[in-house]
Amino acid sequence: MARIAGDEEETTVSDGGKPMRLWGGRFESGPADALARLSVSVHFDWRLVPYDLMASRAHARVLNRAGLLTDEELERMIGALDDLETACKTGEFRPTVADEDVHTALERGLLERLGSLGGKLRAGRSRNDQIATDLRLYLRDHVRTIISRLVELETALMAQAATHADTAAPGMTHLQHAQPVSFGHQLLAHVHAFARDIDRLIDWDKRAAISPLGSGALAGSSLPLDPVVVAEELGFSAAAPNSMDAVADRDFAAEFLFDAAMIGVHLSRLGEEIVLWASQEFRWIEMDDAYSTGSSIMPQKKNPDVAELARGKSGRLIGNLMSMLTVLKGLPLTYNRDLQEDKEPVFDTVDTLLLVLPAVAGLVSTMRVNTARMSATASDGFALATDLAELLVRKGVAFRDAHEAVGHLVVYCQVNDVDLGEVSDEDLAKVSPHLTPDVRDVLNVPGALAARKAHGGTAPDRVRDQIAALREAVDAQAAWASGS
Template sequence: MTDAPRRLWGGRFASGPADALAQLSVSVQFDWRLAPYDLLGSKAHARVLHRAGLLDDDELTRMLDALDGLAADVSSGAFRPTADDEDVHTALERGLLERLGALGGKLRAGRSRNDQVATDLRLYLRDAVRQLVARIAELETALVSLAERNADVPAPGMTHLQHAQPVLFAHQLLAHVHPLTRDVDRLRDWDARTAWSPLGAGALAGSSLPLDPEATARELGFRGAIPNSIDAVSDRDFVAEFLFVAALLGVHLSRLGEEVCLWATSEFSWVRLDDAFSTGSSIMPQKKNPDIAELARGKAGRLIGHVTGVLAMLKGLPLAYDRDMQEDKEPVFDAVEQLLLVLPALAGMVSTLQVNSERLEATTPTGHALATDVAEWLVRRGVPFRDAHEISGSLVQLCDTRGIELWQLEDADFTAVDARLDPSVRSVLSVRGALEARSAVGGTAPSRVAEQLAALAETATEHAAWATRD
């Protein structure tokens, strides 16, 4: 068996694996990105072996030097996996053996690919989450900045895509920031739960060697070692939870993308896309397409598929480790890659949007958007809301028959519908008045939106700072 030394499990077998098995089992083509984290774990494990008396001082020095050299070669591309390497662990052990000979084989003592890969994936994802939070913070900042530049611009607030009530356009933009802040909260919560080390669990039962998993955990930046070795190698909650947060983030980006697609249409004409963040048509020269917004919308389905696929893979697995878990990595890697592509693109698109404030202001009161203000005016005069709703609805019906808006009715028209509708009702038939009136917490009044702007700008700054912490 010519390739036996390259197989971490080959000693028990009299012959090599069938080609079909080898091709099915190989994962190095996608798990190679874990190499830097596997090498970090190897250095920590070498120090633990040294403290246990299983490596002498000279052996530890040679081992760490070889691992540093291997890490440099991996980073530069000088060392790469070959077609015979089954996975990242196999490839890196080959590289170590090439540098150290038999000494390289000592590093395998007290650990298994089971605890190695669980550790590698946690380290990779903890780094990736910080990259994602940094990119989310950039999108938060872009949305807040766009809101600040258009702080006084009204817009038609909608439900069911129908004109409902006036809002500030900034209020609408900030409604997309709040879900992003919750996504960051979820990622930070996830990080706290994921900051526990599986290394030292071995295949499933720990090791009879005098190792120190807590020391390894601390060196790798974890809070401590996972207290149950079976759970340590079989747990993929951190994968499923990350993929759920990624999918929910994707949904939030999709909803933003959908609104930009609507706002940029000729029918809405609320915003104009910058040339650098839109594309054209191969046949229609006038087209300016919101491709970034559409791709953000499309990626959500892909991200949702990843979490459902991993949950389905995990649901029937017996403890401890099963090879099915090889299927956890590609969804994770793809989710990270797609989000790191789409988040900066969305931030760039948002930061360069040109808002058509005149169009927004002109369309805000249309569609009888001030009808609720009339009903609430009546309520303040003691009319039960049930009756006020009916009266205001009758005004709308009258306007529809004439093809006019509420403020275009004559004084006599108001009193003809209900005697309590005296001319002072006109005080609420203005967009500015409607906005100012909604000053309760969470409302769209300019004072409340200004509070949101200040708070969310500070939050985005804090998110960016967290992403750079060790």
């Protein structure tokens, strides 16, 4: 057995056989070895087999309706395609070193089963519209799996948020203590980001659900075929209205990679926070042993590798988007061989997401929260200063004056090494006449949380409202992904 090595994976192929090409009729000799090696893509596009065969069945039926395949020929063609798919699944049929791409290999398999009848399937289509169709089918299928994995992560975050709706934590801006928040509220902030990612993917599917099959190489076909019927059979919402755009368009791939890059950014942000929360300085959480690793030299270490890898893998996702946009920039209509480079970034992105998302969901669902440590530090750094300023506003003081008075109080506390609630009545009055003894009424964390009860606020009751609304939204996302 020979092996063809790709950038990210290897596909085992069989040796031997006459070179199988779909384009050699006008050539007196075969391609140079260097060209053949450069052109080969079967080692990475082999994963498109089920989608190529699905499209081939639909195309065979259209040829039959057009009178270009008899009913008996159609039956034999469908049977051979079904048999070929089974052989591909079992490994009985594999690409050879002579196969240029997935289409070439599958046509060889069809010819082996049907002889000259297998060659009839090529009528009215080109590799140009085939690959554009296959990649759309592949992505539309895998996006649903990606959404299912995102739903699992959302669910894990919401479960932790429900447990910790009343748990106070230091809310931060610039990574500095700012105001106390519900830890559940902070976890739900990540859920909202992932929910937007899913909404983008669902919206993406509307634009991806256009069938290029029937566009041929670029100009359509003179044969009496019906691309609309093919589109319906393959689950697309419409057939492409312009054959040139259909074979050249990779917007759907670039848009998917952008959506995936945003998922990567959101995973990276969650990963960064988990790394901080698990640090000795924070000690907000402890990771389960199943989602941690140790050190080869330091016995005491418990490393947040899942969170770090999620953070690191975002670079691949962003890089794949940049790769795709760079390939597409400046390509003239219609198909250009540059577009061979569209698949590896897409495949790598799909693989990366399906690898990372379950690991992060497992990490989140099993992490243990140190509620005592978190709550004890929620008011550190004079984090209740804003509550004090807002109390003065409720008493009729202009916010500008209230902000300045509380700012002076913070300076006093820093100089005298005391907290806001430890300043005497006399010293409060010296700092500002607005600071009367009753200001201490707001200087407690539970009260600060409960006070932020407006829509979208961090009050525990609002957190529970968020969870209820998100559960409904996440259920709808899961239903869309499953097709129910």
